[in-house]
Amino acid sequence: MSDGSPINELDVAALREEFPILAREAYGRPLVYLDSAASAQKPHAVIDAMSHAMEHSYANVHRGLHLLSNEATAAYEDARKTIAAFINAGSPDEIIFTSGGTDAFNLVAYAMGVADISEGDEIILSLAEHHSNIVPWHLLRDRKGVVLKWIDISDDGELDTKAYRALFTARTKLVAVTHMSNVLGALTPAKQLAAIAHEYGAKILFDGCQAGVHGRVDVREIDCDFYVMTGHKLYGPTGIGVLYGKKSVLAALPPFKGGGEMIDMVTTEAVTYNDPPHRFEAGTPPILEAIGLGAALQWMNAKGIDAIAAHETRLKDHVLEELAKFIFVRVYGQAPGKAPIIAFAVEGAHPHDVSAILDRTGVAVRAGHHCAQPLMKRLGVTATARASFAAYNTHEDVEALIAGLKKTHEMLS
Numbered sequence: 001m002s003d004g005s006p007i008n009e010l011d012v013a014a015l016r017e018e019f020p021i022l023a024r025e026a027y028g029r030p031l032v033y034l035d036s037a038a039s040a041q042k043p044h045a046v047i048d049a050m051s052h053a054m055e056h057s058y059a060n061v062h063r064g065l066h067l068l069s070n071e072a073t074a075a076y077e078d079a080r081k082t083i084a085a086f087i088n089a090g091s092p093d094e095i096i097f098t099s100g101g102t103d104a105f106n107l108v109a110y111a112m113g114v115a116d117i118s119e120g121d122e123i124i125l126s127l128a129e130h131h132s133n134i135v136p137w138h139l140l141r142d143r144k145g146v147v148l149k150w151i152d153i154s155d156d157g158e159l160d161t162k163a164y165r166a167l168f169t170a171r172t173k174l175v176a177v178t179h180m181s182n183v184l185g186a187l188t189p190a191k192q193l194a195a196i197a198h199e200y201g202a203k204i205l206f207d208g209c210q211a212g213v214h215g216r217v218d219v220r221e222i223d224c225d226f227y228v229m230t231g232h233k234l235y236g237p238t239g240i241g242v243l244y245g246k247k248s249v250l251a252a253l254p255p256f257k258g259g260g261e262m263i264d265m266v267t268t269e270a271v272t273y274n275d276p277p278h279r280f281e282a283g284t285p286p287i288l289e290a291i292g293l294g295a296a297l298q299w300m301n302a303k304g305i306d307a308i309a310a311h312e313t314r315l316k317d318h319v320l321e322e323l324a325k326f327i328f329v330r331v332y333g334q335a336p337g338k339a340p341i342i343a344f345a346v347e348g349a350h351p352h353d354v355s356a357i358l359d360r361t362g363v364a365v366r367a368g369h370h371c372a373q374p375l376m377k378r379l380g381v382t383a384t385a386r387a388s389f390a391a392y393n394t395h396e397d398v399e400a401l402i403a404g405l406k407k408t409h410e411m412l413s
C-alpha cells in the first residue's frame, strides 16, 4: 500500500514519549501493550486537541450563529476533510461520522434494506468477518428474507477469488467483507474483489477497521462503494467511526436514524431530508470525538503512514521469527504481507490462562474469540491468544512477549 517514495525511519523512542499511558507500570513492571488491534493508545496530539476544543471552542455544531458554534463547526468539518484526504475520498461529503465501526455497518444494512434489497436477494460475506459485519446482515435477513452467502478462506486467511466469483448470481446485491482480518492480519485483494462485484452489478463494502491502521487506504483506487473505519483503533477516541460512501450511492440511500440536523423540512404531515452526509448524522454528533479522530489522523500523517507500516512489519517479522523457534506455539495466519496481528495458541494451555500469565509479566495481550466466531470455527478452535502491535511498540516489547511465553509454557506444561 506504499506509493514508492522513500520511507522515513520512525523515531520510536521519541514517539513513545507522546503516549502518556506508556510511562505507567503493570504490576511493578514496564507496561508492554500488545492489544492495539482491540484499541490503540492515544498520543498527546489527540488528548490535547480534545481538551483544547472543550476549553476554548466548544458549542453545538451547525446550529448557532455565535462565535463558539462557528469555531466548533469549523473544527468538526475540518476533521471530516482530514478523514476524506486520509482515505482519498472524492469529497468530504462522502464521509459520514458514526459512533464506531459497528454503527456504520448497521447504517448500511438498515438503509440498503429499505432502499435496495428485497426478499431472496443475496449478500456475500466472508468467514473472516468480525461480528459487527455479520450480525447486522443476520438482522436484515430476519427482517427482509435476504440470503447470506459465505466466502471460505485459506488457513492463512486469504480469500479464494475463484470461489468468490462463483458465489455471484443475478440476485447478488452487496458484498460486505473485511479489508484485513482482526485475527489473522491477512489483507484481502480489495481492488480485485470490488471489480468482480461491480462486474455483477453488486455494491461492495469493506471493513477497514484494521486495514486503515496499518497502511495507506485509497477508496478511489479500490473503487469500493462503502468503507468503514473506527476511531479508537486509529489512535483516536472511542465513540467515533467513519462510513465512507460513494457520492452517487449515498445520494440514493434513505436515512438510518431520525432526529435533528438530518432534515430539510419537518411539518406535522411529512419530513424531507438533508443531503449526505448530514442526512445520516441525526442529533448532536460526536463533536469532540470527531475532532480527536481528525487529530489522530494528522498525527499518523505526520509520523508517516509508510514509516509506521515499515516499523510494524519489522516487529511482525521479529515476533514470527522468534515464535517459529517454539515448538509449543502455533501461529494462526502467515499470509504474505500480513499485518502485525498475531493470533496464537500455546500447547496445553487455554488462551485465557496464557493471557493471564502474560499479564502478570506486564504484557497485555487479548484472548478469546475476537468477535469472530465463524472464523474460530473455520480454524477449528474456540479461542486464541492475540498479540497486536502498533507504532509505539518496540523490539524490547517483542522480547518481553517471548520471555513471557517461555514462562507460561514452563508454568503450564
Ligand SMILES: Cc1ncc(COP(=O)(O)O)c(C=O)c1O
Pocket: 037, 038, 100, 101, 102, 103, 130, 132, 133, 178, 180, 181, 182, 207, 209, 210, 230, 231, 232, 371
Ligand atoms: C475488523 C473489525 N471490524 C469491526 C470492528 C468493530 O469496531 P467497533 O467495536 O469500534 O464498532 C472491530 C473492532 O474490534 C474490528 O476489529
